[in-house]
Amino acid sequence: MRMTSIRQSWLNIPADSHFSLRNIPFGIISTASDPRRRPAVAIGDYALDLFEFSNSGGFRQSGFTNTAVFENSTLNAFAALGRAAHRMVRTYIQDIFAASGPYPDLLERNHPLRERALLPLASVQNHLPLEIGDYTDFFVGRNHAYNCGVIFRGPENALNPNYYHVPVGYHGRASSVVISGTPIKRPVGQILPDPTAVPKIPVLAPTQRLDYEVEFAAFIATGNNMGERINVNEAEEHIFGYVLMNDWSARDVQAWEYVPLGPFTAKNFGTSISAWVVLSDALEPFRTKPLARPAEAGDVLPYLQEGNEESVYDIKLQVVYQTAGGDKAVVSKGSTKYLLFSFAQMIAHHTVTGANLRPGDLIASGTISGEDSGSLGSLLEKSQAGKVHIAIGQSTRTFLQDGDTITITAAADDGSGAGLVGFGELNGTVLAPDY
Amino acid sequence: MRMTSIRQSWLNIPADSHFSLRNIPFGIISTASDPRRRPAVAIGDYALDLFEFSNSGGFRQSGFTNTAVFENSTLNAFAALGRAAHRMVRTYIQDIFAASGPYPDLLERNHPLRERALLPLASVQNHLPLEIGDYTDFFVGRNHAYNCGVIFRGPENALNPNYYHVPVGYHGRASSVVISGTPIKRPVGQILPDPTAVPKIPVLAPTQRLDYEVEFAAFIATGNNMGERINVNEAEEHIFGYVLMNDWSARDVQAWEYVPLGPFTAKNFGTSISAWVVLSDALEPFRTKPLARPAEAGDVLPYLQEGNEESVYDIKLQVVYQTAGGDKAVVSKGSTKYLLFSFAQMIAHHTVTGANLRPGDLIASGTISGEDSGSLGSLLEKSQAGKVHIAIGQSTRTFLQDGDTITITAAADDGSGAGLVGFGELNGTVLAPDY
Numbered sequence: 097m098r099m100t101s102i103r104q105s106w107l108n109i110p111a112d113s114h115f116s117l118r119n120i121p122f123g124i125i126s127t128a129s130d131p132r133r134r135p136a137v138a139i140g141d142y143a144l145d146l147f148e149f150s151n152s153g154g155f156r157q158s159g160f161t162n163t164a165v166f167e168n169s170t171l172n173a174f175a176a177l178g179r180a181a182h183r184m185v186r187t188y189i190q191d192i193f194a195a196s197g198p199y200p201d202l203l204e205r206n207h208p209l210r211e212r213a214l215l216p217l218a219s220v221q222n223h224l225p226l227e228i229g230d231y232t233d234f235f236v237g238r239n240h241a242y243n244c245g246v247i248f249r250g251p252e253n254a255l256n257p258n259y260y261h262v263p264v265g266y267h268g269r270a271s272s273v274v275i276s277g278t279p280i281k282r283p284v285g286q287i288l289p290d291p292t293a294v295p296k297i298p299v300l301a302p303t304q305r306l307d308y309e310v311e312f313a314a315f316i317a318t319g320n321n322m323g324e325r326i327n328v329n330e331a332e333e334h335i336f337g338y339v340l341m342n343d344w345s346a347r348d349v350q351a352w353e354y355v356p357l358g359p360f361t362a363k364n365f366g367t368s369i370s371a372w373v374v375l376s377d378a379l380e381p382f383r384t385k386p387l388a389r390p391a392e393a394g395d396v397l398p399y400l401q402e403g404n405e406e407s408v409y410d411i412k413l414q415v416v417y418q419t420a421g422g423d424k425a426v427v428s429k430g431s432t433k434y435l436l437f438s439f440a441q442m443i444a445h446h447t448v449t450g451a452n453l454r455p456g457d458l459i460a461s462g463t464i465s466g467e468d469s470g471s472l473g474s475l476l477e478k479s480q481a482g483k484v485h486i487a488i489g490q491s492t493r494t495f496l497q498d499g500d501t502i503t504i505t506a507a508a509d510d511g512s513g514a515g516l517v518g519f520g521e522l523n524g525t526v527l528a529p530d531y
Numbered sequence: 532m533r534m535t536s537i538r539q540s541w542l543n544i545p546a547d548s549h550f551s552l553r554n555i556p557f558g559i560i561s562t563a564s565d566p567r568r569r570p571a572v573a574i575g576d577y578a579l580d581l582f583e584f585s586n587s588g589g590f591r592q593s594g595f596t597n598t599a600v601f602e603n604s605t606l607n608a609f610a611a612l613g614r615a616a617h618r619m620v621r622t623y624i625q626d627i628f629a630a631s632g633p634y635p636d637l638l639e640r641n642h643p644l645r646e647r648a649l650l651p652l653a654s655v656q657n658h659l660p661l662e663i664g665d666y667t668d669f670f671v672g673r674n675h676a677y678n679c680g681v682i683f684r685g686p687e688n689a690l691n692p693n694y695y696h697v698p699v700g701y702h703g704r705a706s707s708v709v710i711s712g713t714p715i716k717r718p719v720g721q722i723l724p725d726p727t728a729v730p731k732i733p734v735l736a737p738t739q740r741l742d743y744e745v746e747f748a749a750f751i752a753t754g755n756n757m758g759e760r761i762n763v764n765e766a767e768e769h770i771f772g773y774v775l776m777n778d779w780s781a782r783d784v785q786a787w788e789y790v791p792l793g794p795f796t797a798k799n800f801g802t803s804i805s806a807w808v809v810l811s812d813a814l815e816p817f818r819t820k821p822l823a824r825p826a827e828a829g830d831v832l833p834y835l836q837e838g839n840e841e842s843v844y845d846i847k848l849q850v851v852y853q854t855a856g857g858d859k860a861v862v863s864k865g866s867t868k869y870l871l872f873s874f875a876q877m878i879a880h881h882t883v884t885g886a887n888l889r890p891g892d893l894i895a896s897g898t899i900s901g902e903d904s905g906s907l908g909s910l911l912e913k914s915q916a917g918k919v920h921i922a923i924g925q926s927t928r929t930f931l932q933d934g935d936t937i938t939i940t941a942a943a944d945d946g947s948g949a950g951l952v953g954f955g956e957l958n959g960t961v962l963a964p965d966y
């Protein structure tokens with residue numbers, strides 16, 4: 097699988113494009129002239145409108161017959177067809193765009209269809225790629241879990257006793273998962289102004305500790321029946337693809353509300369995801385090992401033991417912080433590989449008691465931090481819970497201020513010259529509270 | 532509102548029916564001869580098939596023109612029309628069934644339509660009444676929270692410092708919410724066999740502490756936009772109606788996994804709800820005050836302060852435990868009134884940071900226990916975490932065994948003679964684990 101022959105495209109794809117010929121991520125678009133939501137793939141600086149392409153007979157030579165899925169306003173039906181279908185369509189689209197490919201008449205030389213179906217990315221509006229039935233957020237970025245534990249409980253008790261055994265996760269809010277570019281209003285919530293005071297009397301106020309969390313997330317393709325478990329070694333077959341996630345979090349609200357049932361209003365006001373779903377197949381060349389387990393942690397239980405040691409992906413993450421005043425800095429450079437458990441393990445655990453997953457369910461890793469201070473995935477860690485001021489050009493920050501914009505990008509490159517496999521840009525701007 | 536003139540029906544409605552003329556709950560049914568899922572109301576021992584009734588012109592004199600909602604396989608579109616529409620339809624159906632009512636030709640004297648549309652309840656299959664976008668479980672049954680706190684932390688620290696200020700809640704699993712009658716397979720999960728051992732090494736095993744939780748739950752009719760709050764005094768207008776809930780819980784799994792992000796696999800394997808949604812209007816006569824706040828707790832924050840002191844309903848709850856061997860006992864008699872916060876307060880809090888609710892969202896109270904040992908809503912409380920054996924006829928139990936059936940019923944009666952407003956029966960049987 098690692099031996100990729102380098103194919104070129106007849107389309108001019110910039111070398112630094114996240115959407116190389118070996119990516120072909122799927123999304124949902126609309127345009128000013130056609131507001132219908134419809135499936136598309138991104139390639140170079142363009143989106144190929146799959147509704148238009150399919151209706152114009154684009155798939156007639158593909159062997160793929162379920163083209164009705166491209167008439168939908170979400171990718172759920174396409175995802176539910178399973179990985180063999182995704183592979184067939186992705187490979188075919190690669191053939192369509194390949195230089196000296198097998199189907200030059202279908203698009204390359206078909207200028208009227210190129211005009212209709214190959215749309216500049218700058219002209220398309222993205223929408224949520226799938227309808228999300230349930231959204232689950234895990235907490236398997238061990239470095240983040242450890243850093244937060246040190247801040248709140250000290251290094252001795254940083255990780256809870258269950259941490260190395262249980263891929264810890266919780267159910268999040270599906271309704272407020274939004275697409276990149278959606279502004280996030282600073283939430284107003286219950287906050288305890290002085291945690292040391294007795295009695296503890298909260299106030300209602302705009303959060304003073306608004307944070308981002310850099311996460312990686314998988315969309316489910318095919319689910320399971322309630323009462324059935326998904327085997328860890330079959331779990332990847334249930335994944336459609338991946339997106340970047342920013343799990344906006346109000347740390348002061350979270351601290352007051354989260355005992356004993358976990359975060360609720362501190363996180364359910366908005367969660368942003370990137371627009372283009374990168375298929376599992378496109379990430380195959382970038383497999384690597386997850387975080388090592390300390391010897392004293394022992395093995396995971398058998399239902400979490402994977403055959404493939406290279407169970408995570410090394411996709412480089414970058415976070416750019418731009419202040420309302422226009423100052424700008426790269427505040428983090430990390431990788432999606434810093435996970436203690438893989439997505440296959442998360443899925444096996446998610447279904448261990450019999451919970452049913454459905455096509456379109458979204459499963460996120462939890463915040464991903466690397467090993468050093470330059471690769472942290474949240475301001476909570478970077479500012480040491482507000483104690484350290486972070487330089488953003490001429491400005492400093494501890495937590496997010498109104499008007500600030502966070503932009504997360506991620507791309508994988510194995511140096512093969514075959515181009516990047518990237519996720520584009522996930523951004524969101526903080527709006528002033530409505531209070 | 533409390534002065535109800537007692538109307539009789541031309542239909543023979545047994546005096547102990549939960550579905551009196553003043554109830555008219557909505558559900559989704561299918562039949563052996565017509566497997567299409569379609570809306571219906573329950574009345575006496577019958578379901579009125581609203582698809583058939585509407586298609587036969589049943590609503591022509593009603594003033595209700597959105598009858599297309601009765602062609603759907605869920606009640607979401609009907610719910611989304613808002614309370615004025617629900618009221619119009621419920622009142623009209625009451626007129627249809629009223630003795631000496633205004634429309635005797637529509638159904639009472641229309642025997643062919645009665646044959647087609649008025650189906651014996653015993654002949655209909657119920658399905659989930661609404662498609663649930665997000666399911667949220669609160670924890671506002673103060674007696675339950677206190678009882679559990681005493682078991683785990685002792686009476687001094689039974690309730691956490693946030694408890695009287697925050698309507699504590701968490702996001703649950705929407706995919707595994709199932710209709711009454713669905714069997715529940717005993718889950719297999721991560722359990723710590725000896726919580727005192729060092730190091731803590733879990734095993735994978737069928738839960739030994741399978742429990743039920745008696746809850747009351749509201750379906751959302753109309754939602755809010757992300758970033759907007761729902762005012763506590765307008766929140767009831769957003770409710771479609773109510774159902775009973777059994778939140779099956781694996782206590783041993785829960786104890787091991789729930790720190791720090793709350794229950795996950797211990798509760799996401801199945802949650803049962805009753806079939807017929809009782810509209811808010813039908814419950815108006817049964818309003819009462821919620822649990823009193825102790826003086827030292829002070830007031831709730833202004834965003835939770837309600838104009839109406841009678842903010843909860845007094846609906847009598849009953850739990851029947853039937854063992855696999857056929858022993859049977861009433862194990863609890865309670866009421867839905869034992870809540871610290873009302874559903875209006877839960878909704879105001881749910882949206883305080885800007886989370887958007889959608890039509891069909893399900894919001895549950897958390898376990899409801901009364902003041903004494905005869906009104907407890909879970910086996911955890913009743914068995915004192917497994918220490919006390921509960922007599923069920925000739926058998927005893929601490930937690931659920933395979934083959935056991937839990938049946939929750941609830942009905943309100945104000946003694947007016949106008950009949951019961953009830954929820955029918957919510958039952959589920961435990962199946963042996965698949966392990």
Ligand SMILES: [Ca+2]
Nearest residue numbers: 309343462463
């Ligand atoms: Ca998170």
Ligand SMILES: [Ca+2]
Nearest residue numbers: 744778897898
């Ligand atoms: Ca519960």
Ligand SMILES: [Mg+2]
Nearest residue numbers: 343363366367
């Ligand atoms: Mg979030």
Ligand SMILES: [Mg+2]
Nearest residue numbers: 778798801802
């Ligand atoms: Mg449950």
Ligand code: NI
Nearest residue numbers: 532533815816
């Ligand atoms: Ni009244």
